[in-house]
Amino acid sequence: MVGASGPRAWREKAVPSLFSCRSAPNRPPQPLLPSSLDRMKPPFVIAGRLRREYLLPPQGQPLLDSPGGNLLYAAGGLAVWENDVGLLGRVGEDYPQQWLSRFEQYGLDTRGIRILPQPLDLRFFLAYTEDYRPSYTNPVGHFARRSLTFPKSLLGYQAPTERTDNRAPSPDSPRVADIPDDYLHAKAVHLCPLDFITHHHLLLAFHQKTSPAVTLDPSPGYMQPNFLSDLRLLLDGLAAFLPSEEELRSLFWGQTNDLWEMMEALGEYGCPVIVVKRGGRGQWLYDATGKRRWEIPAYPARMADPTGAGDAFCGGFLAGLHRTGDPLQAALYGNVTASLKCEGSGPFYPLDVLGGLAQARLEALQGLVHPA
Structure with a gap:
């Protein structure tokens, strides 16, 4: 990976919000009237979580209190290839309403975002070291090291702790009752990381x-x-089931170290396609129906900010699966989408790239795939 561009990279002036917004040369946001949103029956639906991000990326300017969360990163990835995406999630009454309006200008249907009648702490902090290692704790220290003023809106923040799922829905997890009726007729759906019971019910x-x-x-x-x-x-x-390599190894801890063996075991549970996201090493794909294995290298993109790349991959994968019906081609769509996300910060950065770049990368990647 490319390292940060020297000490100056850590002294960039912070910007207060992502939505001082660039217009996207790839597909400029087109304002949608409320009446058109009411008539929209999105062919795609993504369920996930929204966050208010405080991001200190490896390169470039910090993003302070900016829209994020796996829901937006996946939606931004899908929107590289397709329009009309329904969002399913939950926020509190303190969530910035103007953000929801901006999402609609990217062709995202926000009727599935339930606004709860109380505040909901959706803050999320992430900083990267010079060698691209993520850190989710000690925000005060990270701001001090970069000579940045600590934002008052981050006071009292406590990093989420890793814990085993307790088989109960989280307050910010979407419920079945939150789903607009027409979302239930979508042609393709992606479920971002949520608690087990929510995944099952959705x-x-x-x-x-x-x-x-x-x-x-x-x-x-x-x-x-x-x-x-x-x-x-x-x-x-x-x-398709789309875990990361770390998650899959955790699931089979103490049973096997063979990643292909793990994927084959899950294929026997009835899922026809298992794709393992391996970060900078690309993806492994197992076609349980045809008993075929594929290794897909990561597209050699310029690395600036990997935040949300896995979610962007999933959004691109859903678009490719819908377009082609071929899981291998779908993985290439996801691979390209993740490469675009890694080159900049924010969930909608992939929409700001030059028109035709995604398709050009898709064509270039075709010859790099090989069976395992």
Whole structure:
């Protein structure tokens, strides 16, 4: 990876918000009238979490109290290829309403975002070291090291702790009752990392009326050995399962070190496609139906900020699966989308690239894939 560009990179002046917004040369946001949103029946739906991000990226300017969360990073990835995406999530009454209006200008339907009648702490802090290692704790120290004023809005922040899923929905997890009726007729759905019970309930809801292609990115909280048998409840209804390598190894801890063996085991649970996200090493894909294995190298992009790249991959994968019906091609769509995200900060950065760049990268990547 490319290192940070010297000490100056840590003394950049902070910017208060992502939405001082650049217009996207790839596809400029087109304002949507409320009446058109009311009539929209989005063919794509993404369920996930929204966050108010405080991001100190490896390069470039800090983003302070900017829109983020896996829901937006996945939606931004999908929007590189497709329009009309329904968002499903929850926020508190203190969430900036102007952000929701901006999302709509990117072709995102926000009717599925439930605004709760009380505040909800959605703050999220992330800083990177010069060698691109993420840190989620000690924000005061990170701001001091970069000679940045600590934002008052981050006072009292406590980093989330890693814990095993307690089989109860989180306050910010979307509920089945939050889903607009027309979302249930979507053609393709992606479930971002959420708690286990929410994933289970949403999967049942989307399969109740129609049979959309559903992809799922699991949460680390239930990718534990004691959840392995329970995963049958999720995997049997999916078009593709999209864990990270770390999550998959955690699930099979003490059983095997062979990544392909893990993927084959999950394929026996009824999921036809397993794609393992391996960060800078690309992805491994297992086609359980044809018993085929593929290794996909990461597109050699300029590394600036990897935040949300995994979620952007999932959004691109869903678009590719819908367009082609081919899981290998879908993985290439996701790979390209992740490469675009890594070159800048914020969930909508991939939409700001030059028109045609995504397609050019997709074509270039075709010859780099090889069977394992």
